Amino acid sequence: MVAELSSAVAVEVARAATLLVSKQRICILTGAGISAESGIPTFRDKQTGLWENYRAEDLATPEAFARDPKLVWSWYQWRRQLVHDKQPNPAHRALAQWQQHCARVNQQLTLITQNVDDLHEQANRLEQTIDKVIHLHGHLWRNRCSHCDKAYEGNTPMSNREVESVEKNADKPSYRFDDSLLQCTHCGSYIRPDIVWFGESLPVDAWQTAEEAAAHCEVFISIGTSSLVYPAAGLAQLAKQNGAKIIEINPDPTANDIVDITLAEKAGIVMPVLIEQIYQHSFP
Numbered sequence: 001m002v003a004e005l006s007s008a009v010a011v012e013v014a015r016a017a018t019l020l021v022s023k024q025r026i027c028i029l030t031g032a033g034i035s036a037e038s039g040i041p042t043f044r045d046k047q048t049g050l051w052e053n054y055r056a057e058d059l060a061t062p063e064a065f066a067r068d069p070k071l072v073w074s075w076y077q078w079r080r081q082l083v084h085d086k087q088p089n090p091a092h093r094a095l096a097q098w099q100q101h102c103a104r105v106n107q108q109l110t111l112i113t114q115n116v117d118d119l120h121e122q123a124n125r126l127e128q129t130i131d132k133v134i135h136l137h138g139h140l141w142r143n144r145c146s147h148c149d150k151a152y153e154g155n156t157p158m159s160n161r162e163v164e165s166v167e168k169n170a171d172k173p174s175y176r177f178d179d180s181l182l183q184c185t186h187c188g189s190y191i192r193p194d195i196v197w198f199g200e201s202l203p204v205d206a207w208q209t210a211e212e213a214a215a216h217c218e219v220f221i222s223i224g225t226s227s228l229v230y231p232a233a234g235l236a237q238l239a240k241q242n243g244a245k246i247i248e249i250n251p252d253p254t255a256n257d258i259v260d261i262t263l264a265e266k267a268g269i270v271m272p273v274l275i276e277q278i279y280q281h282s283f284p
């Protein structure tokens with residue numbers, strides 16, 4: 001594994017592992033980059049096919065939905081189509097294993113994500129970890145009413161994944177996501193994805209938990225986020241102001257200028273090595 005890392009990154013991974021085993025409270029924020037190696041594009045990647053002329057920032061807003069609900073709903077159904085068969089990558093798996101490890105050695109690890117996919121949850125199931133994941137920006141697989149906010153279960157089983165099954169076999173189910181608009185059974189308004197759009201406020205409970213974890217942690221790790229989308233991007237600053245060390249995992253430079261240790265490599269490559277080294281420190 002270590003052979004895949006450049007020597008410069010390997011040195012920084014070793015520094016990060018030494019720091020992490022010496023601290024009690026760790027807070028992690030993940031972004032779209034952690035799911036990139038699972039085949040889910042980030043918002044910085046150019047959209048392809050039907051949607052190449054649209055920008056996420058112009059579709060993921062309440063104004064866009066009010067103006068043209070069919071357009072926005074179709075985009076989300078297309079995203080669901082893109083994501084429904086994607087699986088956790090080694091970074092999600094390593095994080096789930098680390099959560100388990102922290103519980104054994106009495107460290108506190110809070111995992112916060114900006115992602116709306118469920119790859120952290122899938123990894124936790126695979127690793128049989130019960131730890132929870134705090135979603136700041138909602139859930140791609142949930143829907144709710146755009147007017148009365150009631151959760152929409154409708155007649156779409158498996159958290160609305162298989163709107164229509166076109167081909168199913170045991171190994172590789174394939175689903176087609178219908179883009180017909182749905183209506184709330186209580187008030188008749190259109191159903192929207194349960195996602196925090198640009199310009200909307202974050203869920204109060206999730207944000208409070210995240211702020212508290214960031215303010216009290218000793219190490220804050222930012223993985224696969226461009227650190228451009230606020231208020232989530234402010235969590236690292238809050239941690240830093242309260243004395244935490246900041247680690248960033250991202251192959252490309254970001255807007256985050258308060259980083260103490262930069263692991264400039266893909267999360268799926270660096271995370272398993274980091275966790276391996278943490279184990280070695282704990283059980284030499």
Ligand code: NAD
Pocket residue numbers: 030031032033034035036037040041042043044045114115116117137223224225226227228229249250251252254265266267268
């Ligand atoms: P972003 O698209 O702004 O930035 C992604 C970052 O990931 C970039 O800095 C990029 O350099 C980095 N990256 C790319 N590949 C990586 C890899 N293999 N390992 C580590 N880092 C990698 O994403 P963001 O900061 O999360 O903010 C954008 C918003 O987009 C978020 O609110 C999020 O809800 C939403 N979003 C979510 C998903 C998802 O749920 N998977 C996908 C796209 C966008």
Ligand code: ZN
Pocket residue numbers: 145146147148149150184185186187188189
């Ligand atoms: Zn309603």
